[in-house]
Amino acid sequence: MSGKERRRVRVGLVGAGFVARLHAEAYHHVHGLDVELTCVAAARRERATKFAAEFGVGRIESDLGAVLSAPDVDVVDLCSPSYLHADMAIAAARAGKHVIVEKPLTGFFGPAATPRREMLRQALSSADAVIDACRGGKVRLCYAENWVYAPPVQKARRLLAAAGGPILRLVGEESHSGTHAPVNKRWDTGGGGSLLGKGCHPLGAALYLKADEGVRLRGRPIRPVSVSAETANLVATETFRAAGTPFLNTVEGADVEDWGAMLVGFDDGTVAQIAAADTVLGGIRNQLVAYGARAMVICNINPNNVVQAYAPDGAVFGEEYLVEKLETKAGWSSPQPDEDWTSGYPQEIQDFMEAVALGREPLSGGALARDVTAVIYGAYLSAAEGRRVDLRPLLREDVAQVLK
Amino acid sequence: MSGKERRRVRVGLVGAGFVARLHAEAYHHVHGLDVELTCVAAARRERATKFAAEFGVGRIESDLGAVLSAPDVDVVDLCSPSYLHADMAIAAARAGKHVIVEKPLTGFFGPAATPRREMLRQALSSADAVIDACRGGKVRLCYAENWVYAPPVQKARRLLAAAGGPILRLVGEESHSGTHAPVNKRWDTGGGGSLLGKGCHPLGAALYLKADEGVRLRGRPIRPVSVSAETANLVATETFRAAGTPFLNTVEGADVEDWGAMLVGFDDGTVAQIAAADTVLGGIRNQLVAYGARAMVICNINPNNVVQAYAPDGAVFGEEYLVEKLETKAGWSSPQPDEDWTSGYPQEIQDFMEAVALGREPLSGGALARDVTAVIYGAYLSAAEGRRVDLRPLLREDVAQVLK
Amino acid sequence: MSGKERRRVRVGLVGAGFVARLHAEAYHHVHGLDVELTCVAAARRERATKFAAEFGVGRIESDLGAVLSAPDVDVVDLCSPSYLHADMAIAAARAGKHVIVEKPLTGFFGPAATPRREMLRQALSSADAVIDACRGGKVRLCYAENWVYAPPVQKARRLLAAAGGPILRLVGEESHSGTHAPVNKRWDTGGGGSLLGKGCHPLGAALYLKADEGVRLRGRPIRPVSVSAETANLVATETFRAAGTPFLNTVEGADVEDWGAMLVGFDDGTVAQIAAADTVLGGIRNQLVAYGARAMVICNINPNNVVQAYAPDGAVFGEEYLVEKLETKAGWSSPQPDEDWTSGYPQEIQDFMEAVALGREPLSGGALARDVTAVIYGAYLSAAEGRRVDLRPLLREDVAQVLK
């Protein structure tokens, strides 16, 4: 709308890869306030240059330090590898810049042989350091959990609120056929496997919906209290190896799980079943089902049937995008007419920009990120020790208060 | 994005009802240029006042004339009853304002007993007057056919273009349980029934896709050449009347059809089946299927399964919106997480604003509107006379050239 | 169940091809009475021999005449080419055998250039001859329209009856990618194209449901009164020919339509939209939707989502059957767990056997077959002359009475 009294938010991007492109696209769709993409820094400068030209970014900076010392940057958007998130976020907070961090907020990054209890300790300590630095710097911490913003999840929230009563059970999953990027397949760079990289999404949405319900029903968020989990490395099984050329993406040297499932208990006696896998053919599956006491809501983020297409062979649709991680373009598929929108990316960036411009908390912030960290690393501990893990000692109550 | 070099478009709205609200919402989501809602005029001033307050419109004007003489209005958005479209659009064009007209562009408005041939003549003559006025005034004519912009339809277009080859057949329908508004149920105010009010949408999308295909395959739009149609007044049947309290919306004094189906032939030998009804329970149905020679694409604008919800009784979801024209909120439904987005409203308004700001044709303009008018009133003639109608003498070739 | 008082029906089959196999499979599933496959005759004796061995048929007969003179045959099942149906059925009736005829009952078989009016005349005259011969011979005429028996259609019938009130509109289609068999692609052997070969199914179901409704609401069947239709030969278009190697099945020398659509009016003022095409990729589509005044019912005979499967390439599923007329086994598909059952084949044969054993009319008999013949050849006339065809003079009232 009219620019007369429009507020302006100036963004410095760190990273110029896949996620940075998703965000840049979303910044261009922000409405109601002016977003300026001031500068971008990336490990490979030529990539930053190309990115800047494509998305109208003002200038290239050499590194994070340069972005942080730029006076014309209000918020830093960290689209960097997971193992760099925490240090970068802390540096940004100390420089007085608002921070946007991609999921996962942080984690444990080290040898696979590290005891899971130690992993959990380090991951929580790292999350706390980020949160405390942001508080200390009086800057917003925006946790880029797009499922919170995905239109189907928000519609579910509104329907469940209208229906009243508790959500008795949530069942969620994000799965696909795995990544080609070794960085995400090792503990030292990825901080975990399927549970962390994919499970964070349905878990984040589930924690968000239960927190929202708590505020609605009793004035404070409902929190997770326990987790029982199992993990597996399914592509390491003998029968998989014997099954011939794999259709699933496998990576040499992978040391993380490619399947995980968590049974989460909440402080109101209700439950969630969260699963994540890198061993699913047929395109990404992003689904969440809420079984309420008074209503049921199914969210088909992906796939869904808004568009159904058929090609008699795999070459017919050429370069036209169908859906993430589909092995063949032949046969029937469910092409996404606008995957970004259904996934919540523009809505997420819109919220972050408004949070920064208006001085309020984003819907998805540090409190959610920390709970996700506690549950997932709690799940790793559970799977390793073959027992239920009590989450209560692992949560920060001061953080819960801001969770909306 | 940044407002530095941003272009501005100033909009004057005529009407403050349902459609005006849809548009106002969409104006607020325009990105990349500044839209100013300068003023609004409505038959009932208090409605305009409320509307202006809600949507941040600058001022209230007494009537169309006042809007047209305002120097700070670039484009007039006509959200007025159908029978006023043509006169208002012509006045706007003459005043040098760009014009946005809701569907239908225009039509025949008079006694039901008028011969269909005469209806056809008047409707085309009215459409021509609008188009010529806009040409004369050197203003853009934006025809608000949202299906052209609906993400599923645009995805279908891209998939079909990627696949190559012709669309052999299109099957489309818009239907619901009927309107409560008598204005839409009479020839003198509505200009027709289901075929005009609802059939214009799938027909518009079908004509758009075939025109696009023609440009792609042979450098000029494919045009419709014939139509065979039937219409009926299904709620006037004896068995319907005998079936007890009707669940369908019926209107005293209705004189238009509540069902129509058109079999359209194109100049390349291919076909479309278009249907529209006001006699469909269970929520609006907006569907289009393209049967290509090399691919098939189904567009489920509404319903689709992005969200599936269940309420054990009709009161559970309270005031929360589910889907247009659903008789009960009990049982399973397919609530739309963002009906505007899936229906193409924000994308349509974005295109219109860019067309005006950048001095180019909108995707949906006068050429499409005129073809729609010719096919639908040709269909009325066909149904009345029980014979196929040749559309070729009814089309304007000078208009086709701009159709993209 | 127990064989003590079981009735026995002895069947003679004529033909040993695809349809005969479907029937034979169904005979083996008949319960509650004993079916004996006494003998089979086929043009190619070796085929009959193989068939007999596979399905436990008692003996091979040389030809129809031998089957008809066999004293141990109660009913003759004619799984022969369409153009032989009428003569064979008449011979069977005269020999005092009950008759099962595959769809279409009969039709016009001759040069494509024959005026459609003459086609219509011959088709009706042929149907009448069959019906009158069966009456004369006091034998049952079983018309193998499986859609009447398909569980989804029967469920729709029960739901609509429970709801009460009229069906205002029926929309049905059978389509797929076309046949390889030249016999079905020529007027002289096939008797028509898509409309006859595929359209007979949704039309048959629609006529059945309306007849049933009439008996329910007013004590006598509702009958069709008019048809407006269009046909086309879509694979003969220039753009199709230019689109490279066709994925659709085309046949040299084809002279029938590969798409047809009928708008049917009923004597109660309601309507049906029936379509059929040989130009649809992605597997067969068998769908019927009933829009009632008090309920809506969608029948997804095929495809449906009972099973959803995905193969990353087309070789994965090997020889395992997925669904009729699917071009590729790659990607997502909707394999039918038991296509025969969902299509109504065993239920149809069960009814025919009971009709013969108990001396009652089958659900799908000569009355339905004749109405189907009248509407489809009426549609051919309509499409050729570009005008609505009045069906009333073409129907036999004496036949309607037995339609249930």
Place this chain on the structure above:
Amino acid sequence: MSGKERRRVRVGLVGAGFVARLHAEAYHHVHGLDVELTCVAAARRERATKFAAEFGVGRIESDLGAVLSAPDVDVVDLCSPSYLHADMAIAAARAGKHVIVEKPLTGFFGPAATPRREMLRQALSSADAVIDACRGGKVRLCYAENWVYAPPVQKARRLLAAAGGPILRLVGEESHSGTHAPVNKRWDTGGGGSLLGKGCHPLGAALYLKADEGVRLRGRPIRPVSVSAETANLVATETFRAAGTPFLNTVEGADVEDWGAMLVGFDDGTVAQIAAADTVLGGIRNQLVAYGARAMVICNINPNNVVQAYAPDGAVFGEEYLVEKLETKAGWSSPQPDEDWTSGYPQEIQDFMEAVALGREPLSGGALARDVTAVIYGAYLSAAEGRRVDLRPLLREDVAQVLK
């Protein structure tokens, strides 16, 4: 088919309730051999009398003993409460009768406070007693797990076998809104809650598919080795109680879980996620998904979209059946055209009759029943102790050998 050489199986039924009716219906659909329903015994004689009349049962017997001493009974079908299964089956086996037992085969029936380890011990011991008695009596033990026979599950099996390679993960669930029958809601009569009563179905199908895969890939069944589980009593939560009139079915005095989830590990390193709940609105959900290394298959036993119906209010469909456990008949629903068939009941009874007549093992027999018992009571132990349970010491290897 012809009765000449038909084999006959004579059945004595125990029980005349819901399940007995399902079975009786299925007996009437058996083909290829003669089934005689010789006699029926039920606790309430008048119910047996009515049942016998309705389904053509030869005579009424006073009790199990009378059935067992009848010389004209080959097989006894136990449609009695769960807690009677074991004793009755043992008695039948000792009397030399083949046995059909409904699920669960047996279990623990006693006070809720019993330690789960003791429950597990008693359940396995009871299962062993049944199996050993059947072996001793040289009679077939038919375990009525209909999911093994459900067409979608069998189609999945064939597709997975055609694809080759392992099933990496199975995800299954049976859930609905709970039972009104107190007998199923207490440990002393039901032997457990959701996990036993509903979870046995998807678990049974999962164990069957993995066993089948093992035979296919390595010549012997794949067996479960571990289970981690959680259970909850969701309707006992404070927020549920506060949510007003419950839509879920609750029972006074219930002491079993109404939700349970099991994470099962197999001896080949693969996994299954099985869930069951009595807290699900919107109709029963019977779903199984197999994620193979080379293909993915989804089984929508219920709901599926074969028929989709809509009623504007809950009275419209009257007494016509829609789907199990649906709270309202208003809105959209997915009526089952033939729930028995899709659920596998007639196919199950057909297999049992053939197994008895031909002297072979049924597809679902004692081996499967015992594994199901071990996993489910292992899961109860896991949930109670908050730790993973090793199943290997709990399985009988001699039993596995017959599992097909």
